[in-house]
Amino acid sequence: MYRSQFISSRGNEYFCDIDEDYLTDRFNLTGLNADVQYYQHALDLVTDVFDVECEDEMRDHIEKSARHLYGLVHARFITTTRGLAKMLDKYKKGEFGKCPRVNCGTQHLLPTGMSDVPGTQFVKLFCPKCEDIYNPKSSRHASIDGAYFGTSFANILFQVYPALVPEKTTARYEPKVFGFKMHAAAALQRWQDNKREEMIERLKAQGIDNPFAMDDDGDDEGDLSSGHEPMDIAGADDL
Amino acid sequence: MSSFTESDPLDTVTWINSFCSLLGHEYFAEVSEEFIEDDFNLTGLQSQVPMYKDALEMILDVEPDSDMDPEPDEEDMDDDEEDVMRDEEGYRIDAHGFRLPRGRSISDQSIIESSAELLYGLIHQRFITSRPGIQQMAEKYEAQHFGHCPRVFCNSTKVLPVGIYDTPGIDTVKLFCSSCMDVYTPPNSRFQSVDGAFFGTTFGCLFFMTFPDFQITPQGDPLNLASTHPIYSNTPYVVLREPATVTRRDSRSSSLTSASAPTVPSVPQIPAEWIPPSNQPTTINGTSTGNLAPGLGPGRIHEPKIYGFRVSERAKTGPRMKWLRMRPVDITELDEVGRLGNDRDEDMGDQDATTIKTGKNGTKTATAGQRKKAAAKSRRNLPAADGANGTGQTAS
Numbered sequence: 001m002y003r004s005q006f007i008s009s010r011g012n013e014y015f016c017d018i019d020e021d022y023l024t025d026r027f028n029l030t031g032l033n034a035d036v037q038y039y040q041h042a043l044d045l046v047t048d049v050f051d052v053e054c055e056d057e058m059r060d061h062i063e064k065s066a067r068h069l070y071g072l073v074h075a076r077f078i079t080t081t082r083g084l085a086k087m088l089d090k091y092k093k094g095e096f097g098k099c100p101r102v103n104c105g106t107q108h109l110l111p112t113g114m115s116d117v118p119g120t121q122f123v124k125l126f127c128p129k130c131e132d133i134y135n136p137k138s139s140r141h142a143s144i145d146g147a148y149f150g151t152s153f154a155n156i157l158f159q160v161y162p163a164l165v166p167e168k169t170t171a172r173y174e175p176k177v178f179g180f181k182m183h184a185a186a187a188l189q190r191w192q193d194n195k196r197e198e199m200i201e202r203l204k205a206q207g208i209d210n211p212f213a214m215d216d217d218g219d220d221e222g223d224l225s226s227g228h229e230p231m232d233i234a235g236a237d238d239l
Numbered sequence: 240m241s242s243f244t245e246s247d248p249l250d251t252v253t254w255i256n257s258f259c260s261l262l263g264h265e266y267f268a269e270v271s272e273e274f275i276e277d278d279f280n281l282t283g284l285q286s287q288v289p290m291y292k293d294a295l296e297m298i299l300d301v302e303p304d305s306d307m308d309p310e311p312d313e314e315d316m317d318d319d320e321e322d323v324m325r326d327e328e329g330y331r332i333d334a335h336g337f338r339l340p341r342g343r344s345i346s347d348q349s350i351i352e353s354s355a356e357l358l359y360g361l362i363h364q365r366f367i368t369s370r371p372g373i374q375q376m377a378e379k380y381e382a383q384h385f386g387h388c389p390r391v392f393c394n395s396t397k398v399l400p401v402g403i404y405d406t407p408g409i410d411t412v413k414l415f416c417s418s419c420m421d422v423y424t425p426p427n428s429r430f431q432s433v434d435g436a437f438f439g440t441t442f443g444c445l446f447f448m449t450f451p452d453f454q455i456t457p458q459g460d461p462l463n464l465a466s467t468h469p470i471y472s473n474t475p476y477v478v479l480r481e482p483a484t485v486t487r488r489d490s491r492s493s494s495l496t497s498a499s500a501p502t503v504p505s506v507p508q509i510p511a512e513w514i515p516p517s518n519q520p521t522t523i524n525g526t527s528t529g530n531l532a533p534g535l536g537p538g539r540i541h542e543p544k545i546y547g548f549r550v551s552e553r554a555k556t557g558p559r560m561k562w563l564r565m566r567p568v569d570i571t572e573l574d575e576v577g578r579l580g581n582d583r584d585e586d587m588g589d590q591d592a593t594t595i596k597t598g599k600n601g602t603k604t605a606t607a608g609q610r611k612k613a614a615a616k617s618r619r620n621l622p623a624a625d626g627a628n629g630t631g632q633t634a635s
Contacts, residue, residue, distance in 0.1 A: 011327045039598040100423040101421060101423055102422045102423060119464045120467060121464075126541070130560050131541060131560040132391075132392075132564060134389040137426040152544065152545045152546050152620045154543070155545045156545055162555045165556050175415070177441050184511075185420050187524050188566065191565075192562045192565050195561075199552065199559070199562060208553065212559075
């Protein structure tokens, strides 16, 4: 079984198993023959009907093509209802990792591409809490083509399952020196906070509630380092 | 910095050496013995660290007992706590057959060991804010010992280890990226056992204040972001001032765009509103403009798209966190003091036409005078000047 072998092999943990029905429906593969070398052989290999004897070198080429084909079909499959459900399952289990940003807690991530064109950029991880994209921790994931997941998938998932959108937080890191905020960073953050308030006003005008958790709304209450007395400033001695 | 190596040429592996070479302790700088021996640097630590004296002796490799046998291997000590063994003379020995110092149980020894680590960490927190310490950390930073920012748009900016708290035992070490002004969890789980207080809240920020000339943005384009959008490439680009007219090839649009072949499609084009006006100051709020969060701002904010169409802010699942990664194109928007002054000037100009503008200092004194007048004036005709309190509110 090519597919089960493929998704269980090391480095392919982000991929889900494409349904056989989906893979054998030619409509779903429209246009891919232009992108994939040895398209027919690769498709045969992926659907386990490949039985041509060939040289090792040729076999390598076909296997590479098969991987590429699987990836491109994968990008299409994961935006379907079945595919979304499969990826959602992986997302809930945290198989794509957790957001490295401290203030996001351990928010689970989703794989995303920065471009839908293969060979442009490697796969990135999207955090639905801070809405930013990060590089995968391990190099074996960092070298997967981003087009195998596509730019739309992560957003479609939340369109389909809006209840899963995590609660946003205004908590953030404030650079401090001996307990005092650094002016340049603080000024930038005040400016950003203004932009946030403007956005909340815009949303309110459209009848949309404040998206941010109430407990850390407004002032710095939810901030990681606020309400904490600086322990000592003895390090200043030697400056 | 090199004092600790000179101090004991015979015994090459000091406690500090071995501590810093442990797995997971890669972020630590080697605190010089000079620094530890100065009691002033240790002020207040005695009350925080149990068995302070023994711990300090352990760090400095001072042997507390004259009849102590060869120093036991500390790393293996705590593993073998429960196996109390005795040699033929009745001394307690550890797993390697070393005699333990008399009068000290193995559990004492492990307390001292953990105290020593705590004490070293707290001294380390102070040391890396001192001149030799921050210098040593700068070398480690340059050598990329601390890794890179995981955020894509920071393009592998180097990070610094910091703590969220200065009190030990609350949270583990985090990595501060100066390009996005945010903190991240280290990618490797072995750092999950390193206390953040051993680096402290001050260090990350102080570092860039001490070395303002360090260029934060990495050289070139390590992540090849240029493949996704031309804004990330360092090649010359065309400014798209009038997106609709550029393709129309009329003389006006080509004079507005830059001189280098504006209609050639291979030259990357970026929107005009991303280009800062020419009057950008070199420093803003005490930081060099180029080093103030260069990883933020337009083009460096993730734009969620479905089949190429941007997701609207009004959508239930629309983007809500863009503010976190925003940075004004015109950096002077952050000059709060300057803007406050300007607002006041405009305000005064509105309220009293006789404002005398005589340079910066002159305006300020004039402003103060005018303000009193304006306030008095608004009090006199109160119903008309509703809400005009002489602050920036009425200036439109």
